[in-house]
Amino acid sequence: MTPYLPPECLQEIFINLVDDIQTLHSIILVNKLWYENGISILWRKPFSYDNDWNNLYKIIPIYLYFLSKETKDELEIHEISIPIKPSINYISFIRELDLYNLLMQLCEWMIDHLEITMGNMDGIVFDYLDSEYFFDIFNEVPSNWFTKISKLEYDGQHLLKKFQENAYNINSLSFGFHTFIPDFIPSISSLISTQNNLVDLDLYLGYNDSEIIIFEIILTLTTNCVHSLKSLSLASGGNGIVQNVKELEMLSRCNHLERLQLRNVEFTNYNNNNFLFEFSNLTSLELFDVRMVSQNSEEDLVNLIKQIMKNSKLISLDLEPFIGDKYCNLVESIPHHCSNLTELTLKINDTYENTMVAILTILPLFNNLRILRITEDWGGIQLDGDIYINQLSLILPNQLQIFNITGLLFSDEHLNLFLEKCCSNLKQVVLLLKYYDDKHEQIIKSYSLERNKVIEDIFVSIDSRSEITINWK
Incomplete structure (x- = not known):
């Protein structure tokens, strides 16, 4: 009798091979069942894997092969060379598309396919970041396509409206702006407000010479995502994000929040140690270059951080705030609030010798x-x-x-x-x-x-x- 594994065992194997590209390429040689499962995983996000390992540009002709005849005619693509015509519609397996990598791989394929002779070339320009081209592409995409998007990583200025009007099911949203533009804030807030189940928000607002106010985003999160938000990352360059302590109290209403990351954030309007918040489900906290503007700024910031740690369920803690002599006191308090840590990050230098002593103690x-x-x-x-x-x-x-x-x-x-x-x-x-x-x-x-x-x-x-x-x- 031919040995076999039950379906639940096979499913567990395939789940654990999602990012193991070398093994995936091996298992497709086992039998038809393993081939079909391996191929479906490899094509789930084909332009997101390591370029050197996969020589991904070689799959561009397969991608082009499945374009409709009308599209091929419009793009003047004819007689695409593929060694063996595909027997499976690989494109149907795609669930995540990295447009930047797709365009880069397309360049590689063009150079290889067209056999460009450098000696005859006067110049070549490939402006893959030109927003107008992306804008034209997205204008042609049917609106119902956006409703299927559950993960969006975005770094641009002109496409938000298309998402605001049609994408309602994003659960993971990441922005990475190089330069801050004030209009981003209402646009981001509007996009957040339309989501049915936003779980993860990663927001890098770029560099700015003046302070960045994000109250509108915080208000939207605490109005629309109270029961869904689990992970929040706020960061910027330049002068940083300015956040009233009251906004932190508002965030604590997100009662499923498990991960909080704040980088280059300045807290203001601190009054009398009168904190009114609790992050009872928080398991991961990262505070990097976090500051406080108040009469007793260092002591106030220490008390603020202690309050965040208090009554939490932290197992991962990264404490690198902008604190001087009071940092040692903060380090000493960690075991009282976070005794179950599995991951801990602290900072020291030659002015923090007492901190090293505190670390050795805890x-x-x-x-x-x-x-x-x-x-x-x-x-x-x-x-x-x-x-x-x-x-x-x-x-x-x-x-x-x-x-x-x-x-x-x-x-x-x-x-x-x-x-x-x-x-x-x-x-x-x-x-x-x-x-x-x-x-x-x-x-x-x-x-x-x-x-x-x-x-x-x-x-x-x-x-x-x-x-x-x-x-x-």
């Missing part, structure tokens, strides 16, 4: 910590890592798997000692050395061999000092 209190990052604060100088090796070896959690310690600077003669004392259970470590050469690579390989740790890769980034990332299998 680490033994985390029984579930898997990922720890102690990074460099901007504008500072790394502390001498050599003097902390013995202390770290005594208090690092046994279950720790990933350790980024780029807030400390280690001398080359202490590399082996650090590996021996601090890395025995790790799958990844990221550290800074004063310099790096073949001698250090040999130290890493010798240590790994002695400990039966198989190196997956070693990545070295050399700037003013050497940042080394070691991955073990």
